[in-house]
Amino acid sequence: MKTMDLQELEKRFQEKIDKEIKIEPNDWMPDEYRKTLIRQISQHAHSEIVGMLPEGNWITRAPNLRRKAVLLAKVQDEAGHGLYLYSSVETLGADREATIDDLHSGKAKYSSIFNYPAVTWADIGTIGWLVDGAAIMNQVALCRCSYGPYARGMVKICKEESFHQRQGFESLVTLCNGTPTQKAMAQDAMNRFWWPALMMFGPSDDESPNSAQSMKWKIKRFSNDELRQSFVDATVPQAEILGLTIPDPNLKWNEETGHYDFSPINWDEFWQVVNGNGPCNKERIEARTKAKEEGMWVREAAMAYAEKRALKKTA
Amino acid sequence: MKNEDLYNYVLRLGDDSLILGQRLGEWCGHGPILEEDIAMTNISLDLIGQAMSLLDYAGVLDGQGKDHDALAFLRFENEYRNALLLEQPNGDFANTMMRQFLFDAFRKPLYEKLLESTDMQIAAIAEKSLKETRYHLKHTSEWVIRLGDGTDESHQRAQTALDLLWRYTDELFFQTEEDTTLISLGMVPSMSEIKAEWSKTVLSVLEEATLVIPTNNWQFEGGRRGMHSEHLGFLLADLQYMQRAYPNMKW
Numbered sequence: 001m002k003t004m005d006l007q008e009l010e011k012r013f014q015e016k017i018d019k020e021i022k023i024e025p026n027d028w029m030p031d032e033y034r035k036t037l038i039r040q041i042s043q044h045a046h047s048e049i050v051g052m053l054p055e056g057n058w059i060t061r062a063p064n065l066r067r068k069a070v071l072l073a074k075v076q077d078e079a080g081h082g083l084y085l086y087s088s089v090e091t092l093g094a095d096r097e098a099t100i101d102d103l104h105s106g107k108a109k110y111s112s113i114f115n116y117p118a119v120t121w122a123d124i125g126t127i128g129w130l131v132d133g134a135a136i137m138n139q140v141a142l143c144r145c146s147y148g149p150y151a152r153g154m155v156k157i158c159k160e161e162s163f164h165q166r167q168g169f170e171s172l173v174t175l176c177n178g179t180p181t182q183k184a185m186a187q188d189a190m191n192r193f194w195w196p197a198l199m200m201f202g203p204s205d206d207e208s209p210n211s212a213q214s215m216k217w218k219i220k221r222f223s224n225d226e227l228r229q230s231f232v233d234a235t236v237p238q239a240e241i242l243g244l245t246i247p248d249p250n251l252k253w254n255e256e257t258g259h260y261d262f263s264p265i266n267w268d269e270f271w272q273v274v275n276g277n278g279p280c281n282k283e284r285i286e287a288r289t290k291a292k293e294e295g296m297w298v299r300e301a302a303m304a305y306a307e308k309r310a311l312k313k314t315a
Numbered sequence: 316m317k318n319e320d321l322y323n324y325v326l327r328l329g330d331d332s333l334i335l336g337q338r339l340g341e342w343c344g345h346g347p348i349l350e351e352d353i354a355m356t357n358i359s360l361d362l363i364g365q366a367m368s369l370l371d372y373a374g375v376l377d378g379q380g381k382d383h384d385a386l387a388f389l390r391f392e393n394e395y396r397n398a399l400l401l402e403q404p405n406g407d408f409a410n411t412m413m414r415q416f417l418f419d420a421f422r423k424p425l426y427e428k429l430l431e432s433t434d435m436q437i438a439a440i441a442e443k444s445l446k447e448t449r450y451h452l453k454h455t456s457e458w459v460i461r462l463g464d465g466t467d468e469s470h471q472r473a474q475t476a477l478d479l480l481w482r483y484t485d486e487l488f489f490q491t492e493e494d495t496t497l498i499s500l501g502m503v504p505s506m507s508e509i510k511a512e513w514s515k516t517v518l519s520v521l522e523e524a525t526l527v528i529p530t531n532n533w534q535f536e537g538g539r540r541g542m543h544s545e546h547l548g549f550l551l552a553d554l555q556y557m558q559r560a561y562p563n564m565k566w
Contacts, residue, residue: 049349056344059359060337063557063566064384065367068340072360075343079353086349121557121566171566179564287345295347297472298408301465302348308464 017218022148025091033217036210037147038092039108040219042099045085047111048078050103050284054118055127063121070167071124077160084153091149104289106276111135113196115278122175122182122189128168130190130197130235136161137231138201146218169238176242183243190239191247198262199270201228207267232260320493321434322376323396324503326386327489327539329369330397333387334547335418336362337554338405347408354454358415361447368440375436388558392548393541400483402538402547406476409462409469413476416455417517421487422448424512428504437502456520463524470525477521478529485534487513 009028016023023029052075059075062068086096102108113131118124139158145151175186202208202224214220222230232251239246250263272278339359346352370383400418405411426448429441462473488506497503521528537543557566 049344052344052352059340059343059356060553061556063561063564065333065363065370065387067566069360069363069367072340072343072356072363076353076356076360079349079356083349083353174565178566181561182564291345291347295351295408297466297468298347298351298462301462301469304469305461305465 014216017146017216020218022151023146024148032213033219034092036214036217036219037150038089038094038099040214041085041092041150042089042094042102043109043111045082045089045099046103046108047114048082048085050110050114050288051131052078052082053284053287054114054116054280055124057118058121058124061121062124067171074128074164074167077164081157081160084157085150088147088149088153100288100292104285104292106285109274111200112270112273112278113193113200114284115273115281116192116196117280120185120189122172122185123193125168125171125175125186126189126193128164129172129238130168130193131200132161132165132168133235134197134200134231136165137227137234141221141227144218144221169242172242172244176244186242187244190244194247195266195269196273198228198232198265199273201225201231203267203270204265229259232262236260318376320497321502322373323491324494324497325369325373325376325437327396327398329366329373329383329386330395331401331418331422332362332369333366334395334397334550335401335415336360336366337550338401338403339411339415341405342411351408355411358451358454361444361451365440365444365447368443372436372440384558388555392543392551395538395543395547395551396541397538398483398486398489399535399538399544400480400487402544402550403480403483404546406479407472409472410476410479412455412458412462413473414480415451416459416520417480417484418487419448419452419455420516420520421509421513423452423516424509425504428508431501432503433501452516456516459520459526460524463521463526473524474526477526478531481529482531482533482535486536486538489536489539 010030013023013027013029013033016027023033055071055075055078059068059071062071086099089099090096099108103110113134118127136158139154139161142154143151143158145154172186175182205211205223205225208224211220211223215223236246236251248263250261252261254261273281276282336359339355339362342352342355343359344352346355366387367383370386374381374383374386400414403410403414423445426441426445429437430445432438432441459473462469464470488510490506494503494506498505
C-alpha cells in the first residue's frame, strides 16, 4: 500500500473516532489500534477467568445456602464475561487459545488484585464491594469505547458487575451489623484489600506510557488517576455507612478540590505483584495451566466425536 | 413431627441435591473448557436451589421451625440421607459427567411422577425442578456419548467411571416400608416405575456411547440409612465450616 493511502486511511479512521462512530471488525484500523485492543481485551478476559479462583475457593465453604447460590451465580457471571471478551478478541483476528497460552507463559498480564488471597468469608463481600466497584469505574467508561464489539460487551458486563458490587456491599452490611467477631472480620478484609483495590487503576498518569494514544483513539476515556479519584470519592461514604475504617491515616476531604486526599500508593508493591511476586501469582497460573492440561483429552474427545458424526452424515 | 414418613422422603431428595450441588461447586474455575466450567456451576446452582426448596419443606414437615440452613449445615454425618453415589469425589471430568448422568436419568422420571403428587408442595417443587433436570440430563447424556465414542483415552476414562460408579446405582431406588404408605396416598411414585424408566435411558445412552455395563454387579447401599463413605466427612467439613466455627450468627 502506498504511504499516501495509509495516511488517508488513518485520517479517515481518526475522523470516525472523533465523530463517535464505532469501529467494527471489518473496518480498516491501524495495526497499533488492533494490537492495543487485543492486548487490553485479552488481559481483561484473563482477569475475569483468573478472578474466578479466589472467589471460587469459597463456594464450598459459603456460610449458608443463599450465599452459596449467590456466589455460584457471581463466579459463573465472571466466566461468562470471560467468554464474551475472548469472543471480542476473536473479532480482531486473534486466536482465543493463543491468548490463553500467553497468559500461562506469563507474557500476558491480568489484574493484579487476583494475586491476593481470599482468606476469610469477609473477603468475598469485600471483593464484591471494592474489586467489582473499582472494575465498574473502569468499565462504565469502556461502554463508550470506540471499538464496537468491546463497547457492547461491556454494557452487559457492567450491568452484572454493578449487581455484584451491591451484593458484596449487602454481604458486608450483614457482617458489620453482626457480632464483634464478624465486624472484625470485615475490617480485616478492608485492611488487606483497600490498597490493592486502588492499585487496580494502574500506574499514575505520568507513569502510564500507552495512555495518551488510547485516549486519542477513545479506547480510554478517563486517565488512571481520574478513575482512581472517582473510586475513592464514591467509596469513602460507603465505608462510613458500614462503619469500617479505611486504612489510610491521610485520607481526608479536601474542600478546595472537592475530592478526598489520600496517601501515596506503594508502587513498589504494585510492580512486584505485576511482575510475579504477589502472594498467589504462582498458584493462580498453576491452577489455570492445570485446568487446560487436564482438560486436553476432553477437548480432543469432543473434536474426535464431532468428526465421526460429520463422517457418518456424509456417508 | 407432623409427617415423619414424608419428612424422611423429602429429606432424601433434598440431601441428594445438596450433596451433589456441593460436589459440583468444587469444579468452579477448574473446568476443562470454559463453557463446561459454566455448565457445571450452572447445574450446581440449580441443585442448591432445589435443596433450598426441598429442605425448607422438610423443615415444615418436621414442625420444629428448622429452615434449609439448619438442616443443611447443622446435622451430623449419620443424619444425612443422600445416596452414596452423590458423595463420591469428582475424579476426572468423565467421572463427574457419569455420576451426574446416572443421577439425572433417575431424577427426571422421578420429578415427572412427583408432578402428579397429591401433595401440592411436592408437585410444585417437582414442576420447577423438572425443567432444570431435563436440561441436565440432555447435557450429561451428550457428554457421556461424546466421551464414550470420542478418542481411545476418553472411552477408557468413561468406561472406568462407569465401572466405578455402577455399584452405587441401585441405592437410588431405595424404598422404605413407610414409603408404601406415601405411595398408596398418591404422594410419591413407586421406585420400580422409576427404575424401569432409568434403565431405558441408561441402556440407550450407554449403547450409543459404546460403553458396557460392568459384569461385577455388586451393589453398595447405606447412604439412605445414614451409613456413609469416608468421603462425606470431608465434604461436610467444608460445607459446615463457617456454621461450626462461628455458631449462631447471621450471614
